Amino acid sequence: MSRTVVVTDSTASLPPAEAEERGIVVVPLQVVIGATSYDEGADGATPEMVAEALRDYRPVSTSRPSPAVMREVYERAAADGATEIVSVHLSGDMSGTFESAQLAARDTSVPVHAVDSRQVGIATGLAVLAASDVVLGGGSAAEAAAAARDRAEGTTSLFYVDTLDYLRRGGRIGAASALLGGALAVKPLLTIEDGRVATLEKVRTSGRALARLAELAVEAAGDGPVEIGVAHLANPDRADHLADQLGTRLVDNLDGRAVRCGEVGAVLGAHVGPGMLAVCVARLG
Structure with a gap:
């Protein structure tokens, strides 16, 4: 009997209890604070640790799991009975995690x-x-992979940051864009466009930025x-x-589904900085 296991990485921000209940395997990325490397997660690098380090101007960087680590995860799943694996990861233009998954897949004993x-x-x-x-509904691995791609393609990601400097440090936006934002004291609204961070709008105050974030989500x-x-x-x-506001304004769209609300993990936090606020709108129809 075939058995498909879903694998992802820690930047997906899934609550650990939900991932465990569904049998989703979560591979941690690494966060380096000063000279010490931690796995992302409750027992390693937490959002609080990263936010504190950034405020204290301590160096913070991140790194992907290696292909060898990914292959070990896949083979462990196979040893536990998986006959196929669906491995879903953050944008390959912003991390090498997907590349590690691709490389590991070539040498894994199951598809x-x-x-x-x-x-x-x-x-x-x-x-x-x-x-x-x-x-969980009995579909094939190929169908599950297609569903992941379709859901991601139908999702709009919007976010606000207090400063573009953290994104600049991590190479996620150009220095010129960050410098311009700082010089004009604007509050940027950003989006994910073709797998990369892109500027959507610029407003003058954080209050206006957050109000506009809600409007764009609606x-x-x-x-x-x-x-x-x-x-x-x-x-x-x-x-x-914001979650309460959107839950009220989009009550008909949600049809009883709760608005998910939580803190990003340490890896993403290292690149956006304290104060970041994001909204994801995933269309289901």
């Missing part, structure tokens, strides 16, 4: 369907859950059914307010 979500954070997580839904939802996720780094009150 591995590696999926580049072209997204990050909750948006990747929603794609993972779409794959998991197919598997526009992205349209009239159809959606899933909504809100994420933050060291900004829980505003995240809760």
Whole structure:
């Protein structure tokens, strides 16, 4: 009897209990704070650790799992009975994790369907859950991989950062864009476009930026059914307010589904900095 296992990485921001309940295997990325390397997660690098390090101007960097680590994860799943694997990861343009998955898949004893979500954070997580839904419903690995790609492609990711400097340090945006934003004291609204961070709009105050974030999320939802996720780094009150606001404004679109709300992991936090607020709108129809 065939058995498909879904694998993802820690940047997908899935609650550990939910991943465990669904049988999703989560591979941690690494965070280096100063000279010490940690696995991302509750027992290693946490969002609080990263936010504190960034505020203290301590060096913070991140790294992908190696192909050897990914292959070990796949072979462990195979040893536990997996006959196929669907491995869904954050955008290959922003991390080498997907490349590690591809390389490991070549030498794994069972077929591995590696999926580049072209997204990050909750948006990747929603794609993972779409794959998991197919598997739990008895669908094939190929169908699960297709569902992950479709969900990611139908997701709009919007986010606000207090400063572009952290994205500049990590090479996610150009120095000229970061310098311009700082010089004009604007609050940027960003999006994920073709797997990369892109500037969407620039507004003058954080209050206007957050109000505009909500408006853009409502526009992205349209009239159809959606899933909504809100994420933050060291900004829980505003995240809760935004989640409540969207839950009310999009109650018909959600049709009883709760708005997911939580803090991003340490890896993504290292690149966006404290104060970040994000919204993901995944269209279901």
